[in-house]
Amino acid sequence: MVATQRRNTSQRAAILAALAGTDEFISAQDLHSVLRGSGSTIGLATVYRALQDMAGGGDLDTVRRDSGEILYRQCGDAQHHHHLVCRTCGRTQEVEAPSVERWARAVAAEFGYADINHELELFGVCAVCTAADTA
Template identity: 55%
Template sequence: MTRPEPAEAASRRPTRQRSALLAVLSDTDGFRSAQELHALLRARGDGVGLATVYRTLQALTDQGQVDVVRNADGEATYRRCSTAHHHHLMCRSCGRTVELADSPVERWAARVADQHGFADVQHQLEVFGTCAACAAAREPQR
């Protein structure tokens, strides 16, 4: 068994900041930007710097504990990961997110990789649209 490198071990160490950020992520629905999470931490009285929030989010993302999705504006947003590898269907209006597991994308990606001789393929898919509730709210009243 190999031991983790010092930097990797440090990124897994349970710290007060990591615990506070995980608590905020657990209490928050939907995806939030690093700045929004930082503001939530400060509102709770947790003195965590924005740079620490970014570093911790990156470490948690690398460890598979946090999902990161770029919203329609290209900004990275985060949320506590609830399952293994999956994709997201996201509402552009309200941010409602549906996790899509075991989608046909998995089989397609494997097939395309095989056809072109690629190995160790990874992919990321986020689908943006308007949820039924937001679409209904936009319809003119009759």
């Protein structure tokens, strides 16, 4: 199998620059609006393709909303990790979960699977939003 090399395009650079400006996950539509607001002529389809390619290549983290919409973010941690995401404000905390890793390996081994991967996102309401709701 021949590995495909991802092209460094001006559109990809613009997307990465916009993502670098936030620590939160963002939808393709919202990212497109940010780009257009800064004067870019990039199309929404191009944003979707580039985000999917970068996420598939491990350059971006993704989480899926309850609605099924995928959100994207440049990740500060290149190591495998999971996310705790606030359903109200979108604040995200990267978390390591060694017990989840052990469980995933054990389940895979039990059923004879190899070369596994997984994603885990926990959704809740952060302390700031909880305090705001009770104020």
